[in-house]
Structures are given as structure tokens and as C-alpha cells.
Amino acid sequence: xxNEQEKKALYDVIYxxxxxxxxxSKSIPSDVLQRVLExxxxxxxxxxxxxxxxxxxxxxxxxxxxxxxAEKERKALSIHYEGEKANQFLELKVEGIKExxxxxxxxxxxxxxxxxxxxxxxxxxxxxxxxxxxxxNMWLASCVEGLALGWVSFYKxxxxxxxxxxxxxVDPVALLSIGYTEDYPSSPILEEAKWxxxxxxxxxxxxxxxxxxx
Amino acid sequence: xxNEQEKKALYDVIYxxxxxxxxxSKSIPSDVLQRVLExxxxxxxxxxxxxxxxxxxxxxxxxxxxxxxAEKERKALSIHYEGEKANQFLELKVEGIKExxxxxxxxxxxxxxxxxxxxxxxxxxxxxxxxxxxxxNMWLASCVEGLALGWVSFYKxxxxxxxxxxxxxVDPVALLSIGYTEDYPSSPILEEAKWxxxxxxxxxxxxxxxxxxx
Numbered sequence: 001x002x003n004e005q006e007k008k009a010l011y012d013v014i015y016x017x018x019x020x021x022x023x024x025s026k027s028i029p030s031d032v033l034q035r036v037l038e039x040x041x042x043x044x045x046x047x048x049x050x051x052x053x054x055x056x057x058x059x060x061x062x063x064x065x066x067x068x069x070a071e072k073e074r075k076a077l078s079i080h081y082e083g084e085k086a087n088q089f090l091e092l093k094v095e096g097i098k099e100x101x102x103x104x105x106x107x108x109x110x111x112x113x114x115x116x117x118x119x120x121x122x123x124x125x126x127x128x129x130x131x132x133x134x135x136x137n138m139w140l141a142s143c144v145e146g147l148a149l150g151w152v153s154f155y156k157x158x159x160x161x162x163x164x165x166x167x168x169x170v171d172p173v174a175l176l177s178i179g180y181t182e183d184y185p186s187s188p189i190l191e192e193a194k195w196x197x198x199x200x201x202x203x204x205x206x207x208x209x210x211x212x213x214x
Numbered sequence: 215x216x217n218e219q220e221k222k223a224l225y226d227v228i229y230x231x232x233x234x235x236x237x238x239s240k241s242i243p244s245d246v247l248q249r250v251l252e253x254x255x256x257x258x259x260x261x262x263x264x265x266x267x268x269x270x271x272x273x274x275x276x277x278x279x280x281x282x283x284a285e286k287e288r289k290a291l292s293i294h295y296e297g298e299k300a301n302q303f304l305e306l307k308v309e310g311i312k313e314x315x316x317x318x319x320x321x322x323x324x325x326x327x328x329x330x331x332x333x334x335x336x337x338x339x340x341x342x343x344x345x346x347x348x349x350x351n352m353w354l355a356s357c358v359e360g361l362a363l364g365w366v367s368f369y370k371x372x373x374x375x376x377x378x379x380x381x382x383x384v385d386p387v388a389l390l391s392i393g394y395t396e397d398y399p400s401s402p403i404l405e406e407a408k409w410x411x412x413x414x415x416x417x418x419x420x421x422x423x424x425x426x427x428x
Contacts, residue, residue, distance in 0.1 A: 002227065002358045009223035010358045013216065014253050014351055039228050041415045043350065046367055048402055048410035055420045062422055073336050080330045089332070107424075116294045118303070118409065119367040122287050126367050128339060129387070132346035136257065137228055139347075140354075144216045144224045153260055153333040153340050165423040173343070188262055196262035196327065201255045206269045208276055209379040210321075 013144050019189060020148035021093045023100040023179035032145050033102065036178070039141035040106070045130035047118030052134050055105040055164055062163060066175060067097040069159035070152055077154070092193060095152040100177035103152075105164055106135055108171040131173045138176065148181035227358050233403060234362035235307045237314040237393035246359050247316065250392070253355035254320070259344035261332030266348050269319040269378055276377060280389060281311040283373035284366055291368070306407060309366040314391035317366075319378055320349055322385040345387045352390065362395035 002010075037054055045051060057063060074094055081089045097103050108131040110124070120126050135151065142149040152175040160172040190196050207214045216224075251268055259265060271277060288308055295303045311317050322345040324338070334340050349365065356363040366389040374386040404410050421428045 001360055002223070005219065006223035006226070007358050009216070009220035010227050010354060011249070011253065012220065013224050014256050014355070017256075017258070019258055035225070037419065038415060039225065041413075041418065042228050042231075044231070044233055044353065044365065048404040048412075050413050050418070053418050053420060053424075055422070055424060057422055059422045077330075077335050080335060092332075094333075113410065116291075118306075118404070119308075121291050121294060122369060123367050123371070125339065125342060129342060129346040129349075132343040133350040133353075135343075136347040136350040139258065140224060141228070144221050146215055151258065153337050155336060157337070165425065167424065170424070190262040190332070195332065198262075199255075199264050201252060204255065204264070204267050205251065206267060208269070208271055208273045210267075210269060210381065210384070211379065 013140050017139055017143040018185045019150055020181050020184065021096045021150045021189070023096045023148060023177065023181055025099060025101060026180045027101045028147065028178065032147070036138050036141045036145065040134040040138040043130065043134035043137045046120045046126035047113060049113035049117045049120065049127065049130065051108045051110065051112045051127045052131050053107045053109065055107065057103045057105060057164065058101065063097050063103060065163045066103060066160065067095065069156065069163065070095045070097060070154045073154040073156060088193065088195060094154050096150055096177050097152065097175065100179040102178055104176045104178065105160065105172050106131060106174045106176060107166060108173050110171065111169060128171060128173055135174055135176065142178055146180070147178055148184060150177045152177060227354050231353055231357040232399045233364055234395050234398065235310040235364045235403070237310045237362060237391065237395055239313060239315060240394045241315045242361065242393065246361070250352050250355045250359065254348040254352040257344065257348035257351045260334045260340035261327060263327035263331045263334065263341065263344065265322045265324065265326040265341045266345050267321045267323065269321065271317045271319060271378065272315065277311050277317060279377045280317060280374065281309065283370065283377065284309045284311060284368045287368040287370060302407065302409060306409070308368050310364055310391050311366065311389065314393040316392055318390045318392065319374065319386050320345060320388045320390060321380060322387050324385065325383060342385060342387055349388055349390065356392055360394070361392055362398060364391045366391060
């Protein structure tokens with residue numbers, strides 16, 4: 001059982017965790033990084049398949065290549081926005097791969113655990129959902145350790161596979177840049193940039209069936 | 215910044231959280247359930263799209279129907295196991311929908327936030343990954359509140375859509391049964407049942423490129 005202080009600590013971390021894209025070059029002590037990885041590894045996984053791997057990218061040349069892949073995709077996507085939204089988009093900083101001391105490529109191996117993983121037989125994407133749970137654990141752990149984390153999702157998967165020599169069947173689910181930062185945001189950066197607002201939770205809850213409000 | 219006690223609290227919750235399938239019928243106070251839902255709603259989401267809804271299923275008849283959908287799928291999947299594994303499978307309890315006072319269907323609406331959600335344009339499944347982050351937050355919140363949670367992934371999505379009147383474009387990502395339990399497991403139930411073991415984290419970490427061990 002957990003006490004009130006422990007409850008408060010968990011909720012504080014959950015509420016204060018932010019997506020960060022500005023990092024100092026200061027390196028991360030290896031025991032701290034290890035705790036973040038252990039937190040990820042203790043996520044739930046469908047059929048206990050633990051489909052994740054963690055590629056710790058610290059090499060400057062590889063980081064440059066990953067940043068190139070992200071920048072290429074950012075330019076391609078900017079074509080889809082027009083007018084005011086296009087200007088807003090071009091001003092957003094979408095990643096900090098070159099600055100961050102480490103970027104972790106979190107992968108999902110759909111063959112882990114054999115051909116008939118319990119539960120994954122019904123819903124195959126439960127393997128990447130498990131991987132996302134690991135990422136959320138790593139994010140909360142980073143936050144409590146005073147580390148900033150940014151989830152980069154601007155890339156073509158095959159570019160990342162090519163750069164990090166990832167086999168074709170393995171899914172590079174996320175690039176997580178981790179490091180220290182000078183200003184940890186107090187609210188979501190997309191809210192601060194007036195890109196999107198937080199919705200009212202009340203409007204997202206239904207009772208018993210879709211659309212039913214008590 | 216967080217202190218040592220707060221760090222310890224987060225890691226304790228992360229390490230002690232388990233998937234539970236045995237519940238007492240005792241109901242959950244509404245403020246506690248509300249905190250669990252708020253924790254989910256404070257998950258990160260791609261482009262801040264917040265694609266989730268939470269359908270709180272408490273009606274006995276609907277719970278029976280969801281349990282039927284899960285049982286049907288369990289029977290169908292049992293066909294895929296043979297010999298010892300088949301016996302092991304049939305002994306596993308895969309859900310506790312009828313006993314738990316509430317089962318939350320967490321859904322993902324891929325149309326939330328319009329046609330060009332920031333980041334989701336590159337990797338469309340980032341919407342369900344965001345939803346999984348919300349589920350992990352809810353799982354940790356449940357654990358710290360002394361509540362047991364079980365993620366049911368044995369169902370055909372269209373059965374759940376039919377039972378809960380979910381529109382065809384909305385993805386019923388998970389059924390989460392939540393309630394109190396008499397014996398919260400100290401280790402993963404699939405480990406206790408000798409179905410799978412926890413892997414060594416060390417073997418899952420690579421340096422710079424896939425397969426590279428320092």
C-alpha cells in the first residue's frame with residue numbers, strides 16, 4: 001500500500017512531465033540512465049513478450065544523420081500546412097537530437113516470444129502498445145530524475161533503420177532525446193505555441209456506451 | 215525538482231504495478247476513479263491530439279456481453295496452442311470483467327485534431343501509442359491508489375464496437391478492468407504461471423547501432 005506522500009509524488013510527476021526539445025550538452029551519469037532504462041523494462045507487455053530494445057545513440061555522426069532524417073521529414077510535412085498554420089509550423093522546434101547527449105531509439109521486435117504471443121494473437125499492435133508503455137515509464141523516470149525527454153516522431157522508419165542498422169522486421173517506434181535542460185516547460189509546448197489546447201476531461205468520458213453522458 | 219523520496223515513490227509504483235484478473239465486487243469511490251482518469255488524460259499525445267475517450271462500463275448486462283466476447287476469443291485462440299502449452303493456456307485466467315466493478319474501454323479516435331496532426335502525419339500509429347501512454351498512466355495511478363487493473367486484449371474489436379455502440383472509425387484500444395483485489399501479485403502472473411520469464415535488461419541494450427554491445 002502507498003501513503004499520501006507517495007500518491008502525491010506519482011501525480012506530481014505525471015502532471016509535470018513535458019515533451020522537451022532544448023537540451024544542454026551535459027552528459028547523463030550512467031546510473032541515472034540505467035534507472036530510466038530499468039523503468040522502461042518494467043513496463044507491462046502483452047503475453048509478457050518484452051518486445052523492446054534500446055539503442056543508445058551517442059555518436060556525433062549518427063546523431064547528425066538522425067537529425068538530418070528528422071529535418072527532411074519536417075520539410076516534407078510543412079508542405080501540408082497553409083497560411084497562418086504553415087508559419088506556426090515552421091517556427092516550432094520539433095527535435096533536439098544534435099544537442100542532447102543521448103537519443104534512445106526504442107524499437108519493437110514483433111517476432112519476440114514466438115509466433116503466438118498470448119493476447120497479441122487477437123490484437124497484433126499490442127506489441128507496439130507495450131513499447132509505448134515502456135516509453136511512458138522512461139518519460140516519468142526521466143522527469144523525476146530532473147532529465148528532459150523529447151519524443152521525436154518526424155522520420156521515415158527506413159531512414160532510421162538505415163542509419164542505425166536495424167533489421168527490416170524491427171520497428172523503430174520512437175527516438176527519445178534525453179538530457180538536461182535550462183528551462184523545463186511548465187505547460188505543454190504545443191499549448192504555449194497556441195497550436196492546440198488541453199481538452200476538458202469531462203467531455204471525453206462516457207457512461208456504459210459511446211456518447212452516453214450521465 | 216524532485217527529492218529522493220519522490221524518486222523512490224515513482225520507482226516503487228513502476229516496479230510493483232501488476233496485471234490483475236481477480237477482483238472484489240467492492241465499488242470504487244468516484245474521486246479515486248476521477249484521479250485515475252485525470253492521470254490518463256495527462257499523458258503525452260502526438261501533436262497534443264488527446265485522441266482518447268473513456269467509456270466507463272458498470273452495467274451488469276454490458277459487462278456480461280464483454281466477458282462473452284473475451285471468452286469467445288479465448289476459445290478461438292486456444293486452438294493455436296498444443297500439448298503442454300495448451301493445458302497451461304486453458305488454466306490461465308485472462309480477464310475479470312464480470313467481477314470488477316468497472317471496466318473502462320479506452321478508445322482512440324484517429325480523426326481527433328483534424329487531418330494533419332503534427333507528428334502523426336509521419337507515423338500514423340502514434341495516435342494509439344499516445345493512447346497506450348494514457349493507459350500506462352492510469353495503471354500507475356490505479357496501483358498507487360491501491361486498485362488492481364487488468365488490461366484485457368482478448369476480443370475482436372467489432373464485438374466491442376457492437377456492444378458499446380462505438381463508431382466504426384474509433385479504435386477500442388483496450389478494456390481495463392479496475393477494482394480492489396484480495397491478493398495483489400508480487401510478480402507478473404505470467405511469470406508465476408511459468409508462461410514467460412523476465413529478460414535481462416542488459417541483453418536488450420545496444421550502443422549506437424543495432425546489435426552493437428560495448
